[in-house]
Amino acid sequence: MLTWIKIENICINTTFLISIISTLIYWIYLVFPQKNSISKIGYGLVCLSCFFLTIGLSLRWIINHYFPLSNLYESLLFLSWAFMSIQIVLEYKLKNIFVGAVSTSVTMFTLGYSSLFLPIEMQKAEPLVPALKSNWLMMHVSVMILSYATLMIGCLLSIMFLIISSKKMVSLNMNNSSKVQKMSSSNINLLDNLDNMSYRIISLGFPLLTLGIIAGAIWANEAWGSYWSWDPKETWALITWLIFAIYLHTRINQSWQGKKPAIIATLGFIIIWVCYLGVNFIGKGLHSYGWIS
Known part of the structure; x- marks a missing residue:
């Protein structure tokens, strides 16, 4: 039987998997820029992964009754969400694939580090210490x-x-041809x-x-x-x-x-x-x- 905590973990693991795929797609597009459909798929996957992570963080918020920013694990998840959200807005506004290429790469790193390298004990939610029981937790840290x-x-x-x-x-210095005296x-x-x-x-x-x-x-x-x-x-x-x-x-x-x-x-x-x-x-x-x- 699925519990809310299991659904939260599924959402976060799904986000990590999609982030790997979207990163590969963006970097493939940089190698083959003629394939415009590839970039659209990558952008769509980022939106999908952001959706799953939003659900995961929301469930963690509801289950534990505090905004999920109290430890390193939650902080890394929120940082990953921030990367994806900002990328979605910037790429839509700027229409430039490089934003997605760099953002998906660092998102994959933060999600991978939080999911694969942090001990299970650090991933568990614990009651807030008195100093963190403040509305400023959401304002300042977020x-x-x-x-x-x-x-x-x-x-x-x-x-x-x-x-x-x-x-x-380097390319210009190695090539002595008069046709490449300056960048195109x-x-x-x-x-x-x-x-x-x-x-x-x-x-x-x-x-x-x-x-x-x-x-x-x-x-x-x-x-x-x-x-x-x-x-x-x-x-x-x-x-x-x-x-x-x-x-x-x-x-x-x-x-x-x-x-x-x-x-x-x-x-x-x-x-x-x-x-x-x-x-x-x-x-x-x-x-x-x-x-x-």
Whole structure:
């Protein structure tokens, strides 16, 4: 007999399976861009996987009577949901396959890590500790994770920009023919599109990050009596904010173009993962509830 918990697990496992298939489809389309129907299938599968994960998270919310963001497992599931939801909106608006290619890849990673590598004990829901019994749990943590997902998609596009541009330069340096003294217009357009998309998406994620940090400070004052305590998580969140503030400052002032801001975005991608995962495993802090034993 199926229970609600079993249905929840089925939904999450189905999401992971579909994410693997959709990732393969997107990358096949990048190799064979003439097959437009392939990209539509991939987009449809992402919508389907987002639907299943929404059901899974909703059931977990209903069963346990709190918004599912109290531990690492639930956080990774919500991050995966954020990747898919943001991808669906961005790909629909921007009409660009690269958004789906990078987003599905990192979604597959987060779902795989949460399902296959986390111990069963960490996947089980437990009663909330007193500090987490607050409406700020949904406000602060959900906004922070949405900002992480948005910023990481933008950063991945910058990383793809660096990879493609470096390959083009190597190709040009190896070929001495006068016919390839400069990149073709199609290659330049591709790099410009990646650069512009990265900038626009990071510009969307930065206000979310700012709002999430402000909400966290208000919650910290309510829970611990101080707006800022230089907890490791808080410190790295500030570092993350500064990295992307520098990125946007250089882009708005047009002092840097092309590779330099893309390198900053690549650094930002690493910093986000350190802030999101690394800090919790390096050492305990006020934000370590349900993450490490």
